[in-house]
Amino acid sequence: QVQLVESGGGVVQPGRSLRVSCAASGFTFSSYGMHWVRQAPGKGLEWVAIISYDGSDKYYADSVKGRFTISRDNSKNTLYLQMNSLRAEDTAVYYCARVLEGYSYVLGGDWGQGTLVTVSS
């Protein structure tokens, strides 16, 4: 079955960088686009970014554009989110999620358990 496991979260100071990862298994990772979605404490879901199956296309939410970079290593079945110039408002649980079967960019139902990123001095 599809398994997505995020890691790399933690406490980081404002203005610093952090990279979170998502290890995928149970499906052909290189055939699927992947998303990052975040959820601030006590708040709703916010879409962050999408990367195509081969990494050639990447799109970002306006709130993170220019600061965050989504990437993937299909040889390692791993998705990444590099977060630079972090702000307090980036504090959230970060989820990776697979696209819906049959689509390139539509968010689907396979999500990881999330990793918490806390931006605080």
Place this chain on the structure above:
Amino acid sequence: QSALTQPASVSGSPGQSITISCTGTSSDIGNYNLVSWYQQHPGKAPKLMIYEVTKRPSGVSDRFSASKSGNTASLTISGLQAEDEANYYCCSFAGISTVFGGGTKLTVL
């Protein structure tokens, strides 16, 4: 990339039906038949309940149904059960981005 609009809360008694609305624009809900609904219990990852406006993934109860008209989508839960108490989020494809609603807290009285 404006959020979709959902009511903050709804409630119902066991056995009753409730409907959650989700209003977007002609750039998202109104332009694509790609509305999804997610259920989220506290501390858990979201669970897909509806995709492509009306379809249920395998394993999701047929008490959950959904529809769309123009720029507004709706989720209906019939025969409310205690386990349905959760937060519900609508979600729409919007071209190169994805947009969520603010979430609706369902309380089963």
